[in-house]
Amino acid sequence: MHVGASADVELDANQIDASPITLYDGPVESYLDGSLGNLDPGTRLYGRVWTSGPQVVVRYYEAKPPDGETVAICAVARLGKGQLRKLPESKPGTAMLDYSGASVYVVDSFR
Template sequence: MRTLNFFPPRSLDVVIDVKRPGLPADENVYSDGPVTSIVQAGSGRIPVGTLLYGRLWTADGNLVIRYTELRLPNGDVHPVCISVGEEGPEPGYEGSKPGAVQYSRTANAFAVKRWP
């Protein structure tokens, strides 16, 4: 992430799942699996429109997303270590359960040295 000038404690604002339409304030129900997010507020050399590729988990009704790769708008691909939940899982909203976490359509994604 050195070439991207993106180190802890920097963060990005992301739309969690580019395949789900809606407004930033909307909520969605998420389940385990691969996820593609899009940056809506960048940092360092990661601009708006960058795609993040990772995996989403919903254990215990909490949300965990770990991104391992990003694609800049110019097509360049970089390995990354970026997480939603700077210090661990994000608590799901009321009504969440394992396998079906209700959460905001947007989140902060943090540069991390290792997975929380």
């Protein structure tokens, strides 16, 4: 898997195809919709969500393929121009988003 590789992801495995969705500060389990390097669709991505700013930050550190062993990754969730902008009705410690999906990108480090 190389830096810049990307795929579609459902941000919360428990809210697939929901609209809007609510993410909470803390751990998150996401669901890979497409292939990401050698990771097949259906792979679970594990990471952390931060909701304190105007946009949600989601960083992934681990992947669990459907029929494989857990592997370490360094990846972030992103969405087009609006990024992962929270809806105005989001309460502290949460982020309501219009869509359940985004893209995940492999990075060389978190900034």
